[in-house]
Amino acid sequence: MDWRIAPIAxxxxxxxxxxxDSVAREKRYLLFLEGPSLEDCTAFVKAGIRQGHVxxxxxxxxxxxxxxxxxxxxxxxxxxxxxxxxxx
Numbered sequence: 001m002d003w004r005i006a007p008i009a010x011x012x013x014x015x016x017x018x019x020x021d022s023v024a025r026e027k028r029y030l031l032f033l034e035g036p037s038l039e040d041c042t043a044f045v046k047a048g049i050r051q052g053h054v055x056x057x058x059x060x061x062x063x064x065x066x067x068x069x070x071x072x073x074x075x076x077x078x079x080x081x082x083x084x085x086x087x088x
Contacts (some may be wrong), residue, residue, distance in 0.1 A: 001060050008045060008055040016028065017041040 010018065021035030035041065048055055 002063050004059045005056050006059055010046065010049070012057050013042050013045050014038070016045060044080070 014057050017035060017038050020030075020041065024030045024035050027033060036044070045055075
């Protein structure tokens with residue numbers, strides 16, 4: 001399976017929302033127990049795009065597999081992300 005790293009875009013919002021909710025429900029990596037509403041998640045992603053924040057997604061055959069931050073510390077890696085990146 002080929003993976004591609006790309007800047008987050010509006011078409012990734014639904015998958016990003018589902019991913020954050022899934023990770024939150026694991027109760028291991030995030031401080032909250034469920035993801036934000038789709039409306040809040042959409043506003044967050046769109047604001048980040050508008051403000052030029054660097055947020056990346058890992059895509060496998062155009063299916064989103066992870067949301068990554070560019071400034072993450074390697075010690076906080078989770079779920080097999082490349083070193084230096086961690087879930088949002």
